[in-house]
Amino acid sequence: MVGDVHADDARDDRNTRRGETPPHGTTPQEVTLPDGSVMPRLGMGTWYLGEGxxxxxxxxxxxxxxLDAGVRLIDTAEMYADGGAERLVGAAIDGYDRGSLYLVSKVYPHNAGRRHLRRSLEASLRRLGTDYLDMYLLHWRGSVPLRETVDCMERAVDDGLIRRWGVSNLDLHDMRELMDVSRGSHCCVDQVLYHLGSRGIEVDLLPWxxxxxxxxxxYCPLAQAGRLRDGLLGSAAVHEVAAAHGFTPMQVLLAFVLHQPDMIAIPRSGVPEHVLANAAVLDSPLSDAEYELLSQAFPAPDHPVPLDME
Ligand SMILES: NC(=O)c1ccc[n+]([C@@H]2O[C@H](COP(=O)([O-])OP(=O)(O)OC[C@H]3O[C@@H](n4cnc5c(N)ncnc54)[C@H](OP(=O)(O)O)[C@@H]3O)[C@@H](O)[C@H]2O)c1
Structure with missing residues (x-):
């Protein structure tokens, strides 16, 4: 683990090297992980892609x-299109500098143990056409004990097949349990459902x-194009903010998530124009007042609720 000072140094150094001091008024493009590395805050999801x-x-x-617009993070999983999404990503990234990409994939819970994790990982790497992942996630919690999954993840890190690992769909209770497992604290992210219309994690998981x-x-930062919450895209608050930024309502949903500087968002689209619209959101951040307007229109619950999932 690297301390905060070291992590900040790494970030400054990287920004200086690339001459990329964020212009005034933009949101940070990267977030620092517990291992001191940095990760892009905006990525591309791939669920339902590669299915034909x-x-x-x-x-x-x-x-x-x-990728050409500078979105370097791609989120995929062995589950998506039964490997087809990883094959699609492999084809899309062919010819790009691997070092400039940030690839995340996920292992099925039933493959997340000693008997299968390595085989799943190697199959994902083959489909993606790469020899390492930047991040590997446990897709959701199954019956394999967390300590066994952590052991397998750590071994994959030691062997250079993944740079780091995290989890997905783990609630506060699961995360506490994970922290009690040896090296469970090496977990770098929790990928969970979060959008303007589903803010339950703000009560307990997010502060923790x-x-x-x-x-x-x-995940689902666009509420699956508004399908996950009635009234989201038609809301007056969303339209007011959209008009002020020249955004579509969908871009407002993404901007809401990205207003929080420690959040990563992975909207999915199979349409170039939509991908570019999503990429543009980082350049026009919401004001705190706009964030509050949206927040009041779709408030977070005031009591703990079960983790929302898709
Ligand atoms: N860990 C997990 O359990 C889990 C679960 C769900 C999702 N995920 C990850 O999170 C990613 C995102 O979630 P999601 O795919 O469920 O839903 P989402 O990103 O909230 O919404 C995707 C939908 O929004 C549309 N869309 C995207 N950008 C748009 C734009 N600018 N304007 C208009 N429409 C737009 C897409 O259609 P078009 O293709 O027509 O643009 C698609 O119908 C997934 O792809 C996956 O990588 C993870």
Whole structure:
């Protein structure tokens, strides 16, 4: 583990090298993880991609449009399209400098133990056409004990197959249990459902994670194009903020998530124009007043609620 000072040094050094001091008025593009490394805050999701709903080449072009616009993080999983999403990502990133990309994949819970994790990981790497992942996640909690999954993850780190690991869909109770496992504190993110219309994590999980500097990777940040919460896209508050920024309501949903500087968001799109619209959100951050307007229109619950999942 690297202390905060060291992590800040690493960030300053990187920004200086690339000459990328964020211009005034933009949100930070990266977040610092518990291991001191940095991770992009905006990525591209891939659930439902690679399933043949749209032509393969069109979906690959959408991901490439994002990469060309500077979106370097791609989130995928062995589950998505039964490996098809990883194959799509592998095709999309072909020809790009691997070092400039940030690839995240996930292992099924039933594969997250001694017998199967390594095989799953190697299959993901083959489909992606790479020899390491930047981050590997336990997709959700199953029957394999957390300590066994952590052991396997740590071994994969030691062997250079993954740079770091995290979890997904773990609630506060699960996270506390994880921290009691040897090297469980090496967990770098918790990927959970979070959008303007589903803010339950703000009651308990999010403050707890913040206390440990473990960022949230927000999945379904667009509420699946508004489908997950009635009234979201038609809301007067959303439209008011959209008009002020020249945004679509969908961009406002993403901007709401990204207003919180320690949140990572991974909207998914198979359409280049949508990917570019999502990428543009980082350049036009919400004011605190706009954030409050949205927040009041769709308040977080005032009591703990079960973790929302898709
Ligand atoms: N860990 C987990 O258990 C878990 C669960 C769910 C999701 N995830 C991850 O999180 C990612 C995001 O979640 P999600 O895919 O469920 O939903 P989402 O990103 O909230 O919404 C995706 C939907 O929004 C549309 N869209 C995207 N950008 C748009 C734009 N700028 N304008 C208009 N429409 C837009 C997409 O359609 P078009 O293709 O037509 O643009 C698609 O229908 C997933 O892809 C996956 O990588 C993880």
């Amino acid at each position: 709903r749209r032509p393969f080449d069109d979906e690959a072009a959408a991901l490439r449009a994002g 994670l913040r206390g440990r500097h473990i960022p949230v990777m927000a």
